[in-house]
Amino acid sequence: MENTTQEVAFPRLSDNEIATIGPMGEHIVVADGEVVFHAGQPNIDLFIVESGSIEIVNPWDNRRIALHEKGGFSGDIDLLTRRPIVVTGVARGETHLIKIPGDSVCELLMRHPQIGESLLEAFRARRILLNAQGNIGLKVYGGAECPETNLIREFLDKNFVPYTWYRRESFQSCTAEDPAGTGNAPTVDCGDGVVLTAPTLQHLAKCAGVWRECPAGTVDLAIVGAGPAGMSAAVYAASEGLSTLVLDRLGPGGQAASSSKIENFIGFPSGLSGTELATRAVIQMLKFGAQIVAPVCITKMETAAEPGEPHLLHLDCGNVVKATNVLIASGLAWRRLDALGTSRLEHAGIHYACTTTEAISHGSDEAAVVGAGNSAGQAAMFLAERYAKTVHIIVRGNDLGASMSSYLVDRILSMPNIVLHYGSQITRIIEDGRLHGVEIENASGETSIIGVGALYVFIGAEPQIDWLPAEVARDEKGFLLTGGDAAAAGGWPLADRAPCALETTVPHLFAAGDVRSSGTKRVGFAVGDGALAVACVHTLRPHNAAAH
Numbered sequence: 321m322e323n324t325t326q327e328v329a330f331p332r333l334s335d336n337e338i339a340t341i342g343p344m345g346e347h348i349v350v351a352d353g354e355v356v357f358h359a360g361q362p363n364i365d366l367f368i369v370e371s372g373s374i375e376i377v378n379p380w381d382n383r384r385i386a387l388h389e390k391g392g393f394s395g396d397i398d399l400l401t402r403r404p405i406v407v408t409g410v411a412r413g414e415t416h417l418i419k420i421p422g423d424s425v426c427e428l429l430m431r432h433p434q435i436g437e438s439l440l441e442a443f444r445a446r447r448i449l450l451n452a453q454g455n456i457g458l459k460v461y462g463g464a465e466c467p468e469t470n471l472i473r474e475f476l477d478k479n480f481v482p483y484t485w486y487r488r489e490s491f492q493s494c495t496a497e498d499p500a501g502t503g504n505a506p507t508v509d510c511g512d513g514v515v516l517t518a519p520t521l522q523h524l525a526k527c528a529g530v531w532r533e534c535p536a537g538t539v540d541l542a543i544v545g546a547g548p549a550g551m552s553a554a555v556y557a558a559s560e561g562l563s564t565l566v567l568d569r570l571g572p573g574g575q576a577a578s579s580s581k582i583e584n585f586i587g588f589p590s591g592l593s594g595t596e597l598a599t600r601a602v603i604q605m606l607k608f609g610a611q612i613v614a615p616v617c618i619t620k621m622e623t624a625a626e627p628g629e630p631h632l633l634h635l636d637c638g639n640v641v642k643a644t645n646v647l648i649a650s651g652l653a654w655r656r657l658d659a660l661g662t663s664r665l666e667h668a669g670i671h672y673a674c675t676t677t678e679a680i681s682h683g684s685d686e687a688a689v690v691g692a693g694n695s696a697g698q699a700a701m702f703l704a705e706r707y708a709k710t711v712h713i714i715v716r717g718n719d720l721g722a723s724m725s726s727y728l729v730d731r732i733l734s735m736p737n738i739v740l741h742y743g744s745q746i747t748r749i750i751e752d753g754r755l756h757g758v759e760i761e762n763a764s765g766e767t768s769i770i771g772v773g774a775l776y777v778f779i780g781a782e783p784q785i786d787w788l789p790a791e792v793a794r795d796e797k798g799f800l801l802t803g804g805d806a807a808a809a810g811g812w813p814l815a816d817r818a819p820c821a822l823e824t825t826v827p828h829l830f831a832a833g834d835v836r837s838s839g840t841k842r843v844g845f846a847v848g849d850g851a852l853a854v855a856c857v858h859t860l861r862p863h864n865a866a867a868h
């Protein structure tokens with residue numbers, strides 16, 4: 321029988337287990353009512369209860385969230401991220417604890433894998449329960465149709481920051497420069513009297529405790545992009561002893577984080593959400609010692625001047641990272657519908673992802689999805705099952721099966737509230753600052769109007785690599801060439817070896833996942849690519865060593 325999330329979140333260590341890990345920490349006694357740790361404290365330690373108890377309370381309303389008694393232990397994912405914690409722990413009764421320094425937690429996980437498994441599963445499940453509680457963490461105020469509000473929510477979701485969203489109804493002006501002075505700019509209450517208005521991602525990241533410092537120095541492997549390909553590469557690289565730095569402009573998860581249920585990823589027969597995949601992957605990479613930094617963008621890359629020298633990544637936070645190997649795993653972005661003048665409705669009725677963040681913005685209205693790939697299919701099913709009365713799928717061709725997995729096609733065809741519009745394309749957006757509908761034209765040139773409150777766009781995709789130098793060869797659609805294709809493109813500079821399978825036309829610069837030419841846009845392939853890229857790095861290590 322499977323354990324419930326509650327059981328997984330709050331296991332108790334046995335006397336034997338406590339005796340095993342006890343020597344890694346210090347035995348301390350805390351008086352009744354004394355604060356063991358408080359919300360906002362970074363670099364927290366791990367506390368294991370030998371007797372007495374720690375009450376975990378929400379600092380906003382002092383509500384009890386949990387009680388750790390004998391054998392219980394404190395902490396969640398922030399023990400690994402080293403970010404400030406969101407709850408406060410108070411001793412109830414005279415309490416005897418083992419205090420294990422936070423910096424030793426990864427060592428504990430590696431030295432005692434069985435105990436480590438209980439801890440890691442608990443950390444993961446606790447964050448799920450915490451997020452589900454509501455009224456915890458930051459408070460976000462803003463309109464659902466306000467792109468700035470939705471970017472804030474997406475950033476916090478991706479970075480596992482608990483928050484409560486207080487939805488404002490007005491949607492007319494939501495930027496800080498609001499000329500009407502209607503005060504509709506989104507605000508974030510970070511606690512301790514810190515309130516941000518229309519914050520940049522950097523300011524938000526600082527207030528949420530996500531941001532630690534702009535990375536610098538030299539690493540064995542720098543990974544650009546924390547989607548499935550980047551996260552998989554980080555796990556493999558760090559577990560094999562490479563110093564590994566992952567950089568993402570938003571946070572971990574990539575496109576996969578927009579998926580409500582990934583059903584074709586091996587090992588999860590009943591599917592798992594993109595958020596769950598990202599949470600598991602981040603815990604795994606941090607356990608092995610990889611470092612992840614977000615939000616950070618690469619502004620420029622200087623490729624190694626000589627073989628054996630590092631590549632230089634210039635970051636928008638001001639520093640330069642030197643990397644012996646760089647993996648580009650920056651995925652793709654969905655092509656905008658800008659030709660129809662839709663940019664101001666972006667996130668405000670027109671979306672390029674489909675998670676709860678976007679879906680709850682439009683309640684039970686009718687919705688439309690454009691596209692015929694798996695992403696469009698997933699989005700349509702998610703909306704039809706949970707959020708929309710009717711979902712219209714607008715498809716240019718006459719057959720869903722050409723680009724969508726057949727399990728998804730079957731499911732869509734059996735959904736009574738999904739309407740398919742084959743041979744159709746959008747010709748006009750009907751809006752007045754808020755989306756009201758779309759005009760579509762069929763193959764015979766006839767037009768009709770579908771009233772919808774939200775439009776989800778998954779048509780064609782472009783790689784995210786405008787910061788890469790031109791010497792890195794691309795295919796005709798702009799995706800990166802690797803291995804034999806890179807060699808065939810010309811420009812490979814080394815006479816003593818060919819590029820390895822995922823190497824681009826620049827030595828020690830790799831590409832994996834959706835950004836790569838001929839990649840199959842699926843989570844499983846991206847994960848496999850990430851692992852293969854690390855295998856390439858290993859193959860080339862003697863070359864690195866020789867160069868040093």
Ligand SMILES: Cc1cc2nc3c(=O)[nH]c(=O)nc-3n(C[C@H](O)[C@H](O)[C@H](O)COP(=O)(O)OP(=O)(O)OC[C@H]3O[C@@H](n4cnc5c(N)ncnc54)[C@H](O)[C@@H]3O)c2cc1C
Pocket residue numbers: 544545546547548549550567568569570571572573574575576577578579580581582583584616617618649650651652673674694695696698699784787832833834835840841842843844846
């Ligand atoms: C709604 C939806 C549902 C899907 N459902 C499924 C499914 O059920 N099954 C399946 O197999 N596939 C599914 N997919 C496809 C799958 O998610 C992708 O194939 C996969 O995520 C690709 O992984 P990736 O790591 O290559 O790139 P991505 O997931 O795109 O990740 C790239 C990362 O790079 C970051 N980045 C981009 N540029 C920069 C930069 N300059 N600096 C720093 N960081 C940068 C981005 O922020 C992002 O986090 C779905 C996709 C979507 C959109």
